[in-house]
Amino acid sequence: MKLEVLGVDDWPVARESVGTSERNYQHSETSYILEGSGKIEVQGDQPISFSSGDLVTVMPETTCVWNITEAIERHYSKG
DSSP states (O other): OHHHHHHHSSSEEEEOOOOEEEESSSEEEEEEEEEEEEEEETSOOOEEETTTTTTTEOOTTEEEEEEEEEEEEEEEEOO
């Protein structure tokens, strides 16, 4: 129900391969993980694991490393 309220099905889709990438967020970004898995690592915090079915939000002004262990497909919304 929450996904319907958020309009997740209307968000763009991103596909990403296995690997790591550092990302700098100026605005928040919410992702709904359709397939795959990995971890988001923010310096000084515990890694956050994600997999299919998870809703993940990264807050503004965050620098983190996405460590994708199984290729992902995700809906995402910036804002």
